[in-house]
Amino acid sequence: MTDQITLYSYWRSSAAYRVRIGLNLKGLRYEIQPVHLLRDGGEQHTPAFRKTNPQGLVPVLEHGNRQLRQSLAILEYLDETWPDRPLLPATARARQRARAIAQAIACDVHPLNNLRVLKYFEHEWHVPQPERDTWVKHWINEGFAAIEEMLGGHLSTGQYCEGEAPTIADCCLVPQVYNARRFGVDIAAYPTIARIEQACLALAAFDLARPERQPDRPE
């Protein structure tokens, strides 16, 4: 297919960051359509964007006339549609492990620390900022401790989370480490995670997907 690819993205959204990495790893050309998650109460809540995604979340990937939602489901779609430079390993066992690491982040860490959750605490429960930050760090540390154990002691951990090529797991790990740093989590406590992040960011596909390299980053 040569259909146009457009990614609805926000520079700091770690779910959008995952998909940017995936698109870059595949070597696909795409346009960024920025959705500013903070301006005017959040552009993701406009009626126009709600048509694109009733969940009011980024990312959304448009491929031709298809509107695709949910970052991990988008990465799977990229892999099925463009099989070269796979985002999933070769065996069912290794794929299961890569997906499980991805989901340990995408299901058990990131959703708890998302913007909409922190806004709920602020506006509904008036939780002070320091407690909100403690909450964020708690879930990152709990998740990273488990992931470090899953990575550090496992024979199939290689230069990347699963083997010697980046997978869907790395697409999730690197944005989560970015988030962790924002909140002052000590990444050195997770040596395997830290090592894999460095290996990933040495690749152009990851480097070009960084928040600070996005067209919608603030000056």
Add this chain to the structure above:
Amino acid sequence: MTDQITLYSYWRSSAAYRVRIGLNLKGLRYEIQPVHLLRDGGEQHTPAFRKTNPQGLVPVLEHGNRQLRQSLAILEYLDETWPDRPLLPATARARQRARAIAQAIACDVHPLNNLRVLKYFEHEWHVPQPERDTWVKHWINEGFAAIEEMLGGHLSTGQYCEGEAPTIADCCLVPQVYNARRFGVDIAAYPTIARIEQACLALAAFDLARPERQPDRPE
């Protein structure tokens, strides 16, 4: 493979419920190894179980000597290992949609309402029960409103979330509806979700996976 299959499960865990449905849809024989999430502070936190899953979460699926974590990654593994009676649709487009619906639940609803989160609110922030219940219902209603829109208006919604056979999306939807009822969410407000739940529960694979049919349910 004829290796033994064991599911570490808790009757009321909706993530374990998803995997029970998947195993039943595949017609696979498996043993349930109950992990009581409440007794003695939670059996998922014992050193023995932490070796099985450093995240301290159910489900875990043991297949022979493999220990598989994360419910959606386990369902994908089942589908790859036993391709008959697929849990994923036939085309990349339909698979993307089924996975996105599954993830709208597994990433954006369920993690916010999980036991460990509610415990944090109770023990760290002393949030009273009514506010905790409001929180739970808020995220279920927000998620279901979006999913209802994704299902109700879409041509490829059939008897089930995607087409005329149950998929990974239904494996996630039915347990989430069970959770929603526990917290008093009005399911009638989501007519497509309610219709699909009924269609699913009419199938033995779903019926036998229900919490109240599990060996570890209370008397």
